[in-house]
Amino acid sequence: AQKITQTQPGMFVQEKEAVTLDCTYDTSDQSYGLFWYKQPSSGEMIFLIYQGSYDEQNATEGRYSLNFQKARKSANLVISASQLGDSAMYFCAMREGRGRKLTFGGGTRVLVKP
């Protein structure tokens, strides 16, 4: 079974609008971490935001926020006020238990239209 599922292969969003990227995960661990990364066309991976399983508040970093719904095992990324530079692939990832490795989802491609 897939540990990280991103069901939206691609989406368009109008500049200055908000967009929500879906991510669901599967784990039996009580302690885990959820991450979002951005990959522009250059190929580098840029860390955006982190949510720990025991964190009660949803994480926020500037225009990025993580909508964490633990019971539904979802960790959706919300990008507010989209900019042309937000056009990229976005990956959700999970760390299980106290391990160090991250498992990545298949990604969602976002294209921001002017």
Add this chain to the structure above:
Amino acid sequence: DGGITQSPKYLFRKEGQNVTLSCEQNLNHDAMYWYRQDPGQGLRLIYYSQIVNDFQKGDIAEGYSVSREKKESFPLTVTSAQKNPTAFYLCASSIMVGVSGANVLTFGAGSRLTVL
């Protein structure tokens, strides 16, 4: 500036040849990783290392080998046993942050390997 350096950026290989991808970090991170990315897909873990002289297989280790003789360096060898080596390879490093253990990975710019 601290960061991760991967080389070469582009590499072409003939079938049957081994190639080694370099990864160097000056972030003083203890853990290092190698991921493979195929076009339009997510990242898959090849190998990772948490300390010098120790490493663990990831999900797709067959046909690859690594070494970790120094904290700063984690080279990846793509051997002739890897049946489909054409891909984008990303190296990363990390350090555990905070009580909750936010193991944030910092990535290099990647190496694109093409087998001719």
